[in-house]
Amino acid sequence: MITTTLLKTSRVLGSTLLVGGLLLSGAAQAQIATPAASPKSTVQQRVGLTDITITYSRPGVKGRPIFGDSTTKAITPFGQRWRTGANSTTSIKFSDDVTVEGKKVPAGEYGLYTIPGKTSWVVVLNKSLKQGADVKGFKDADDVARFTVKPYALANKVETFTMEFSDLTPATANVEMLWDKTGAKFKVTTDxxxxxxxxxxxxxxxxxxxxxxxxxxxxxxxxxxxxxxxxxxxxxxxxxxxxxxxxxxxxxxxxxxxxxxxxxxxxxxxxxxxxxxxxxxxxxxxxxxxxxxxxxxxxxx
The missing domain is CATH 1.25.40 (Serine Threonine Protein Phosphatase 5, Tetratricopeptide repeat)
Known part of the structure; x- marks a missing residue:
């Protein structure tokens, strides 16, 4: 009887230790949730009868130089392709065919890339949604539209990179890109x-x-x-x-x-x-x- 009781007690203790070990292991592997440095955002606007959706991540200025030449150590240097946000390529989706700055763009979802400059920005809509800032993997042949816009100075500093729709009409809207003291925008026209x-x-x-x-x-x-x-x-x-x-x-x-x-x-x-x-x-x-x-x-x- 004593031997049987000891065996049963040993088995119970072993099971308890095993379960406890698993729980501790799971707790050790769980990550602490903290706010993202560049939180993801989605903005949507109906322009005419067309839905436009932009998904992007929003980095902050945090005291850093944002746009500039090589001497400024800017995090978004002039002349280099930018994914127009942080973490991953910004995407823009059109539910119908549209015209963007005079360029015909079929309905679909595209990567929104920009090449900021002091006096002009190149804006690119490309079939790739995954290239980010990787120059090697980017294919110009996959461009759907490429055009140039003029940047402008903002009256007030924008701490967190912001994309928004403005100047809405029954058939058009501007997409604005605002960060630090600089803004740039492009026009979307719907049919x-x-x-x-x-x-x-x-x-x-x-x-x-x-x-x-x-x-x-x-x-x-x-x-x-x-x-x-x-x-x-x-x-x-x-x-x-x-x-x-x-x-x-x-x-x-x-x-x-x-x-x-x-x-x-x-x-x-x-x-x-x-x-x-x-x-x-x-x-x-x-x-x-x-x-x-x-x-x-x-x-x-």
């Missing part, structure tokens, strides 16, 4: 018109039972982009016949105003004003009042 016109063709032009909302949207697009105003007027009138909303009747008034049909403008604006007042929308009441005054003055009514 909005082709896509919208294709939708209008499908949902309105070729659809005998087009909805009031689709016809109104088509009319607004034609109005905003100075397309066929007679066609825009036809669509908005049909939309208003189906369902007269004060904002759509106001659109009819604006189209008539642009066509210099001042009496028609006043009539449509008066109707829109009445509908807006019934809906207690004071903003549209005021807009219609302003449009009525402008039409009466232009038409000497």
């Amino acid at each position: 909005v018109d082709t896509k919208v016109m294709a939708q209008i063709d499908e949902k309105v032009v070729k659809n005998a039972s087009a909805s009031a909302n689709d016809m109104a949207a088509a009319a607004v697009y034609y109005y905003d982009n100075n397309k066929d105003l007679k066609q825009a007027l036809t669509w908005i009138q049909k939309a208003n016949e189906k369902d007269a909303k004060f904002w759509n009747v106001h659109t009819e008034a604006k189209i008539r105003m642009k066509m210099k049909d001042y009496k028609g403008t006043v009539a449509a604006a008066e109707q829109s004003k009445k509908l807006a007042a019934e809906a207690k929308n004071t903003d549209y009441v005021k807009m219609n009042e302003g449009l009525i005054a402008d039409a009466k003055k232009a038409g000497k009514l």
